Amino acid sequence: MIGFRTLLIKEIMRFWKVSFQTILAPLVSTLLYLVVFAHVLSTHADIYPGVSYGVFLIPGLMMMAMLQNSFANSSSSLIQSKVTGNLVFVLLTPLSELEFYWAYVVAAMVRGMIVGTVVLFTALFFFKLPFENPGWILLFGCLSTIIASTLGIIAGIAAEKFDQMAAWQNFIILPLTFLSGAFYSISSLASPWDMISRFNPFLYMIDGFRYGFFSHSDVSPWLSLFIVGSVCVILLWVTLSILKSGWRLRG
Amino acid sequence: MIPAIEIRGAEKRFDHLLALNSVNLTIEQGEFFALLGPNGAGKTTLINLLSGLSRPSAGYLRVMGHDVVHDYKEARRNLGVVPQELVFDPFFSVRETLRIQSGYFGIQHNDDWIDEILSNLQLSDKAESNMRTLSGGMKRRVLIAQALVHRPPVIVLDEPTAGVDVELRQTLWRFIKRLNQDGHTILLTTHYLEEAETLCNRIAILKKGNLIKLDTTANLLKDSASGSLEEVFVSIMQEGVESTS
Numbered sequence A: 001m002i003g004f005r006t007l008l009i010k011e012i013m014r015f016w017k018v019s020f021q022t023i024l025a026p027l028v029s030t031l032l033y034l035v036v037f038a039h040v041l042s043t044h045a046d047i048y049p050g051v052s053y054g055v056f057l058i059p060g061l062m063m064m065a066m067l068q069n070s071f072a073n074s075s076s077s078l079i080q081s082k083v084t085g086n087l088v089f090v091l092l093t094p095l096s097e098l099e100f101y102w103a104y105v106v107a108a109m110v111r112g113m114i115v116g117t118v119v120l121f122t123a124l125f126f127f128k129l130p131f132e133n134p135g136w137i138l139l140f141g142c143l144s145t146i147i148a149s150t151l152g153i154i155a156g157i158a159a160e161k162f163d164q165m166a167a168w169q170n171f172i173i174l175p176l177t178f179l180s181g182a183f184y185s186i187s188s189l190a191s192p193w194d195m196i197s198r199f200n201p202f203l204y205m206i207d208g209f210r211y212g213f214f215s216h217s218d219v220s221p222w223l224s225l226f227i228v229g230s231v232c233v234i235l236l237w238v239t240l241s242i243l244k245s246g247w248r249l250r251g
Numbered sequence B: 001m002i003p004a005i006e007i008r009g010a011e012k013r014f015d016h017l018l019a020l021n022s023v024n025l026t027i028e029q030g031e032f033f034a035l036l037g038p039n040g041a042g043k044t045t046l047i048n049l050l051s052g053l054s055r056p057s058a059g060y061l062r063v064m065g066h067d068v069v070h071d072y073k074e075a076r077r078n079l080g081v082v083p084q085e086l087v088f089d090p091f092f093s094v095r096e097t098l099r100i101q102s103g104y105f106g107i108q109h110n111d112d113w114i115d116e117i118l119s120n121l122q123l124s125d126k127a128e129s130n131m132r133t134l135s136g137g138m139k140r141r142v143l144i145a146q147a148l149v150h151r152p153p154v155i156v157l158d159e160p161t162a163g164v165d166v167e168l169r170q171t172l173w174r175f176i177k178r179l180n181q182d183g184h185t186i187l188l189t190t191h192y193l194e195e196a197e198t199l200c201n202r203i204a205i206l207k208k209g210n211l212i213k214l215d216t217t218a219n220l221l222k223d224s225a226s227g228s229l230e231e232v233f234v235s236i237m238q239e240g241v242e243s244t245s
Ligand SMILES: Nc1ncnc2c1ncn2[C@@H]1O[C@H](COP(=O)(O)OP(=O)(O)OP(=O)(O)O)[C@@H](O)[C@H]1O
Pocket: A251, B014, B017, B019, B037, B038, B039, B040, B041, B042, B043, B044, B045, B046, B084
């Protein structure tokens, strides 16, 4: 337990020491999205009864920031340690695969949650936001950041250079988060895009998360929970298998 | 008594290259052992198999009786490794680095031992400095300190004196010798043969992945005219050339 805790604290210190980059920068860009979109679309009709576009946008942007920052944390920490070689300090220790996995995941979740929470509190200055089902908010917040952090671990292990990492970020994470309904309700999409969107697991993270705020969603929150939970379990299993095999870490 | 290190039929293959060819080696507890060989002989590869940084293609390795793959937790608790590459984590100070390393091994409140290591490695005045600000030789010494935080009975040093100045080399060896006298087993690789000659009781020589010589230092020196290990080493390497051609 001490070993796990040490790695967790080390990983948290790592991003905290450069919080200007890891917390403040993503915070500013998320708030810019909010300001610009909410302003441009302020005349847009309410998305749900009584839910203006600006208010509708907040959970989606929050979730997008949480996903991107969780992913960025575990992936960049691993790729940096691999490229500089200091990952050996962890690999030489008796830490188990499970301890390794959860330490990286929880640290990445903490960063995602910090960014998400600050976005939320800043937004509350300007918008009045309901909190219909806080339990669902927390549940989807946790599951979704676990998924993003785990993807970050996989990417961090798979990538051998920084540019491969950038490819993961730009060709997988960014499109999936942008096309997940963070900015719109999928019921407003024309066919076939509404169908295609339904294959994006990120959509269910955001939709379920939004349900927590508004008690209103595009798909049933139980379906979202089922899909997000399944993705979580599958990714956990995949990552632990990768770690056990020693692929790219213990050559 | 259980051997400190037991290696049986250890093999490592990288695509087409056989970096280690069925190596057998037993190192008893309390030995000061040198693993020698030219660049690319497979010394670091063998150490990586021992430490779990790499997995054997065949054979098995044990540290204090613990298999490095199946019983890796115990094997790693018993092993301290100083890697050959000069690596460090730029986010932390020397003391933070050593506290974190202790924590990975489940050890808290380790500052007394950390201070002792630092003072023996003449790093006390750098304890609060960030790793980035240290010179190469100082970083090397922190690597040595990191390998010792959990007081491992078996210590493996992969070229610990590369880039360390003369005076410090002597201080360093005094410290390692003391650890050896206290019962720690030392396995060392170096290209400074006089270090191996004066410090080590036994020597193994690797060449292209094969263990071509294994004997006590005294026996090896007996065979040479001038009585220097360097000469013995060169002649053994030449023999190898003849026998392979
Ligand atoms: N990850 C790897 N992939 C492919 N080949 C490798 C890898 N690691 C080592 N080798 C090869 O294995 C051989 C042994 O390398 P090793 O690093 O063990 O040598 P060494 O005895 O430590 O040499 P040196 O004295 O230069 O440190 C070399 O031919 C090296 O190129």
